[in-house]
Amino acid sequence: MKYVDEYRDGALARAVASAIRAEADPARTYRFMEFCGGHTHAIARYGLEDLLPANVRMIHGPGCPVCVLPVSRVDAAIRLASQPGVTLATYGDLMRVPGSKGMSLQKAKAVGADIRMVYSTLDALRIAEQEPGREVVFFAIGFETTTPPTAVALRMAETKRLGNFSVFCNHVMTPAAMRAILTTPDGVPLDGFVGPAHVSTVIGTAPYAFCAAEFGRPVVIAGFEPLDVMQAVLMLVRQVNAGRCAVENQYARAVTPEGNRKAQALVAELFELRDAFEWRGLGVLPNSALKLRPSFARFDAEARFGVETLTAADNPACDCGAILRGMKRPPDCRLFGRTCTPENPIGACMVSSEGACAAHWTYGRFREPVRAVPIEGVLP
Amino acid sequence: MCLAVPAEVTELLADDMARVSLDGVTKTISVALLDEVAVGDYVILHVGHALARIDAEEARRTLALLAEVGR
Ligand code: SF4
Numbered sequence: 001m002k003y004v005d006e007y008r009d010g011a012l013a014r015a016v017a018s019a020i021r022a023e024a025d026p027a028r029t030y031r032f033m034e035f036c037g038g039h040t041h042a043i044a045r046y047g048l049e050d051l052l053p054a055n056v057r058m059i060h061g062p063g064c065p066v067c068v069l070p071v072s073r074v075d076a077a078i079r080l081a082s083q084p085g086v087t088l089a090t091y092g093d094l095m096r097v098p099g100s101k102g103m104s105l106q107k108a109k110a111v112g113a114d115i116r117m118v119y120s121t122l123d124a125l126r127i128a129e130q131e132p133g134r135e136v137v138f139f140a141i142g143f144e145t146t147t148p149p150t151a152v153a154l155r156m157a158e159t160k161r162l163g164n165f166s167v168f169c170n171h172v173m174t175p176a177a178m179r180a181i182l183t184t185p186d187g188v189p190l191d192g193f194v195g196p197a198h199v200s201t202v203i204g205t206a207p208y209a210f211c212a213a214e215f216g217r218p219v220v221i222a223g224f225e226p227l228d229v230m231q232a233v234l235m236l237v238r239q240v241n242a243g244r245c246a247v248e249n250q251y252a253r254a255v256t257p258e259g260n261r262k263a264q265a266l267v268a269e270l271f272e273l274r275d276a277f278e279w280r281g282l283g284v285l286p287n288s289a290l291k292l293r294p295s296f297a298r299f300d301a302e303a304r305f306g307v308e309t310l311t312a313a314d315n316p317a318c319d320c321g322a323i324l325r326g327m328k329r330p331p332d333c334r335l336f337g338r339t340c341t342p343e344n345p346i347g348a349c350m351v352s353s354e355g356a357c358a359a360h361w362t363y364g365r366f367r368e369p370v371r372a373v374p375i376e377g378v379l380p
Numbered sequence: 381m382c383l384a385v386p387a388e389v390t391e392l393l394a395d396d397m398a399r400v401s402l403d404g405v406t407k408t409i410s411v412a413l414l415d416e417v418a419v420g421d422y423v424i425l426h427v428g429h430a431l432a433r434i435d436a437e438e439a440r441r442t443l444a445l446l447a448e449v450g451r
Contacts, residue, residue: 001385001386001402001403002386002388002422003386003422003434003439004385004386006439006443007443011450012446012447012450015449015450015451016446016449016450019449036382037382038382038383041383063382064382065382091427119427119428120409120410120427120428120429121427121428121429122410122428123428142382143382145382145384145426145427145431146382146426146427148413148429148431149410149413149426149427149428149429152410152412152413152429155412196382197382198382198383198384198424198426198431198432199382201424201431201432202431202432224383227446228442231442231445231446231449234449250442251442252435252438252441252442253434253435253436253438253439253442254424254432254433254434254435255432260413260414260431260432262413262414262415263413263431266413354382354383
């Protein structure tokens with residue numbers, strides 16, 4: 001496929017790997033966090049860690065919207081979907097995300113809730129148009145990539161004067177999560193970030209400037225193909241070696257410094273910051289998520305249906321929190337590959353194919369033996 | 381969830397919609413988030429919406445840089 005295959009050339013990847021090996025200082029360690037699950041997936045799928053020298057380590061970050069959605073919001077969506085007359089429209093990835101007490105949208109659907117998987121926000125809108133007797137709620141999640149499509153649907157709902165469409169908004173923001181990672185007191189030591197690909201097509205490169213300016217960590221925005229990631233790692237190694245820290249853009253074919261202004265303007269028109277929002281694994285972060293502006297309150301499912309977000313704890317045996325902060329690796333979790341597999345996910349990192357646990361299960365688990373850890377007393 | 385794929389715009393439709401081809405598979409998507417999309421443009425397609433245009437010149441430059449590293 002054009003603009004895909006060119007960036008998957010194995011011989012070239014090995015050549016970039018030798019450049020990294022030649023330039024990485026053997027006397028030091030380089031720890032780079034790939035923020036996005038898309039990068040985690042590419043790294044696992046193409047075995048990129050095997051191409052890197054032992055002193056260049058990739059640390060998985062929290063950048064998978066499915067993984068960072070807390071149990072409490074999943075529970076709230078299930079309660080919403082269980083109300084009479086409500087149809088909950090959702091992206092397929094969300095169906096199996098564990099809520100509390102072993103519940104998920106998939107299980108709620110099995111016992112009668114009207115939950116429909118959609119590919120696009122416009123599909124959700126179409127359901128609302130075609131079934132005026134039902135209250136269609138779009139369960140919106142995602143980083144800055146999925147927010148503009150939600151905004152487009154809301155704008156259309158307004159134009160079409162749809163009275164039975166609303167949005168349960170869970171849109172979160174990348175820079176806030178990066179700041180949280182950098183300020184966690186017991187956080188992992190990092191030498192730089194492989195910055196988001198598609199998020200950056202929307203927000204541009206400027207919002208990462210604080211990583212370099214305030215925290216002295218370089219950021220290289222990278223595409224999701226294996227060569228993109230390898231080139232970004234090389235660019236990070238070079239910055240570290242030169243004692244520089246800047247925001248650089250490897251993914252210039254799709255990302256511009258200013259981003260997608262049209263999308264930004266639309267999002268700013270419809271959404272405003274929430275004071276605080278809970279993230280799975282990162283806790284409650286200030287100014288890290290969006291809600292609908294008061295002028296769009298009639299489309300806000302939270303206001304319309306009195307959605308309450310009740311605190312709910314993660315499964316205590318699940319290490320997702322530590323994995324999302326880069327503190328642990330999937331095989332460090334006692335449940336990994338035992339009770340927790342993609343067929344039966346216990347934690348969110350196992351649900352989406354971009355989650356660190358799912359990526360490691362699918363592509364990485366044969367590279368290292370699963371540790372023999374006693375598991376008594378931790379089964380859910 | 382944030383994965384997206386390059387798609388070639390093959391036809392512009394009413395209401396900010398367009399038809400795109402993904403390696404031969406045709407899809408109808410929204411181009412409401414981009415200005416002045418033209419037939420033949422490659423866009424980054426995500427959950428049914430075009431998020432960005434792919435810049436052919438920058439794509440070529442990235443490949444040239446990679447090739448240089450590879451030498
Ligand atoms: S293996 Fe499962 S339970 Fe353990 S951290 Fe990963 S997702 Fe959570």
